Amino acid sequence: MLGMALGIGVLLALLGCTATEGCVAPQELVSQLLQRLEGSVNLHEAANPSVLLAMNLAGGDRDGPIFKWLLQEIKEEAVKRAHKDMTSGQVALHVLALLSSCQDPQRVHALDQSIDLIHVLQQKTDEEMAQLETEGIPKTSLYSMSLDTLALCLAEAGGAQGPSVALAKRVLSPESQLSLDTRAMVALALACVYSNVELQDVQELLLEAFWTVSNSLLDEQEKGNGMIGNIYSMGLALQALQATREFYAPRKWDCAQAFSVVSSHDYQQPMAIAQVLPALVGRSYLDVAGLDCSATKDVSPSRQLLLSPTLGTHGVPRAPILVHYSITNTLQGKHFQYSTTVTVPSGSTLLQVLEVAAEKNPQIFSFETEMTSWGPMVVSIHGLAASTDDRTYWQFLSAGDALDKGVGSYKPHDGEHIQAVFSTY
Numbered sequence: 493m494l495g496m497a498l499g500i501g502v503l504l505a506l507l508g509c510t511a512t513e514g515c516v517a518p519q520e521l522v523s524q525l526l527q528r529l530e531g532s533v534n535l536h537e538a539a540n541p542s543v544l545l546a547m548n549l550a551g552g553d554r555d556g557p558i559f560k561w562l563l564q565e566i567k568e569e570a571v572k573r574a575h576k577d578m579t580s581g582q583v584a585l586h587v588l589a590l591l592s593s594c595q596d597p598q599r600v601h602a603l604d605q606s607i608d609l610i611h612v613l614q615q616k617t618d619e620e621m622a623q624l625e626t627e628g629i630p631k632t633s634l635y636s637m638s639l640d641t642l643a644l645c646l647a648e649a650g651g652a653q654g655p656s657v658a659l660a661k662r663v664l665s666p667e668s669q670l671s672l673d674t675r676a677m678v679a680l681a682l683a684c685v686y687s688n689v690e691l692q693d694v695q696e697l698l699l700e701a702f703w704t705v706s707n708s709l710l711d712e713q714e715k716g717n718g719m720i721g722n723i724y725s726m727g728l729a730l731q732a733l734q735a736t737r738e739f740y741a742p743r744k745w746d747c748a749q750a751f752s753v754v755s756s757h758d759y760q761q762p763m764a765i766a767q768v769l770p771a772l773v774g775r776s777y778l779d780v781a782g783l784d785c786s787a788t789k790d791v792s793p794s795r796q797l798l799l800s801p802t803l804g805t806h807g808v809p810r811a812p813i814l815v816h817y818s819i820t821n822t823l824q825g826k827h828f829q830y831s832t833t834v835t836v837p838s839g840s841t842l843l844q845v846l847e848v849a850a851e852k853n854p855q856i857f858s859f860e861t862e863m864t865s866w867g868p869m870v871v872s873i874h875g876l877a878a879s880t881d882d883r884t885y886w887q888f889l890s891a892g893d894a895l896d897k898g899v900g901s902y903k904p905h906d907g908e909h910i911q912a913v914f915s916t917y
């Protein structure tokens with residue numbers, strides 16, 4: 493079966509049937525999301541490499557001030573923090589952002605310093621692999637390891653083959669329960685290494701792994717009437733399906749159905765837009781390597797609008813709502829469970845609910861957040877902190893179902909019961 497898929501894939505490639513055929517969203521939607529992404533860039537916050545990566549893949553303006561600011565900040569972050577404070581995945585995202593901006597990640601100069609980001613990435617990937625081999629889990633996550641593998645592969649640096657084999661085995665193992673986003677990122681990484689590897693048995697393993705993932709994504713789409721996982725997994729799922737299209741042929745991908753799901757959602761979060769936008773222009777992270785570095789783009793006048801501040805909702809009174817909130821730890825140390833009900837204006841975020849609960853009763857409901865690329869992440873509640881070493885986190889649920897958004901963007905409704913449960917991943 494696999495051999496046949498490969499044969500047909502090669503044939504299609506020779507005939508010039510590209511992965512993008514028929515799978516491009518309306519230009520209006522692309523421009524709107526690109527504008528939103530550019531408008532999200534805040535000079536007072538850390539630059540997000542995924543945003544620069546997506547802007548480049550979606551044909552954003554490489555001569556514009558936003559692009560230049562992002563690129564400079566990303567270089568500065570790299571020289572300042574890559575060695576010490578960045579996880580392997582964060583280094584990988586910086587490498588991808590630089591490659592997509594036609595920069596050499598082996599020679600990053602900023603603040604009168606230089607760094608070889610590929611060397612740092614190789615070292616950090618080795619650490620991930622070492623822990624995977626000794627403890628069965630990587631230092632951070634298989635998602636990050638996939639990013640590492642993808643970045644090493646696209647930079648044509650050594651060190652991608654070992655992790656790609658480990659990832660392929662994980663994906664094919666019946667015991668491993670990888671999230672959909674992780675499987676999609678693994679597929680992207682393996683599809684890249686597959687094209688560059690010469691050993692036939694390695695090639696076959698990689699092909700089988702990403703072929704399995706792509707088919708499972710297609711199955712999910714069929715079951716979900718176009719939805720693959722949740723709306724925030726769609727970006728990576730679509731990218732994986734674009735990038736591996738010639739390999740699951742003759743099976744057809746109803747990309748129009750998947751695109752209509754994405755098009756009907758009003759993406760607001762910069763990270764969500766950054767992951768979906770490449771797919772909407774028929775590209776994936778794999779296209780980073782093939783971008784035309786000599787091209788400069790005209791600035792579309794409409795993009796200038798972006799920088800206008802978003803209108804506030806001052807003066808509009810909002811009806812109060814009640815939200816029930818509970819915190820539970822039955823996992824570690826002294827177990828606890830506390831509940832409260834807070835009143836907040838309708839339209840408030842969950843973060844505001846947590847803040848009101850903590851104001852009312854700081855002894856019980858105090859909490860801490862950390863800023864991440866997806867917004868504020870709750871890292872501690874009632875003095876109990878999440879830990880990457882123990883693989884614990886505060887999970888948020890409503891009526892027993894895990895929320896598909898974080899506290900900074902989720903808006904509870906009147907009477908809703910939100911639970912924060914100390915959990916493992």
Ligand code: B12
Nearest residue numbers: 581582673724725865866867869870885887888895896898
């Ligand atoms: C791995 C992962 C996790 C791990 C992170 C731990 C770790 N050390 O790896 C764990 C299991 C803890 C986790 C938790 C949650 N996650 Co999560 N996670 C991911 C995943 C698969 C990869 C993130 C990553 O490693 N990126 C690469 C690194 C290099 O980038 P980074 O910026 O350093 O990554 C950090 C942040 O992304 C942060 N993080 C992870 N998830 C979330 C979610 C939110 C809302 C925030 C603010 C931060 C955050 O942890 C990462 C590692 O430190 C993404 C998938 C995706 N499409 O991006 C989902 C994803 C980001 N998570 C998601 C969600 C919903 C959550 C939860 C809110 C689930 C819940 N109901 O509790 C919680 C966060 C709750 C809280 N305490 O605030 C959604 C976010 C959607 C949205 N619109 O905001 C995603 C997109 C998955 C999805 N398709 O639904 N997650």
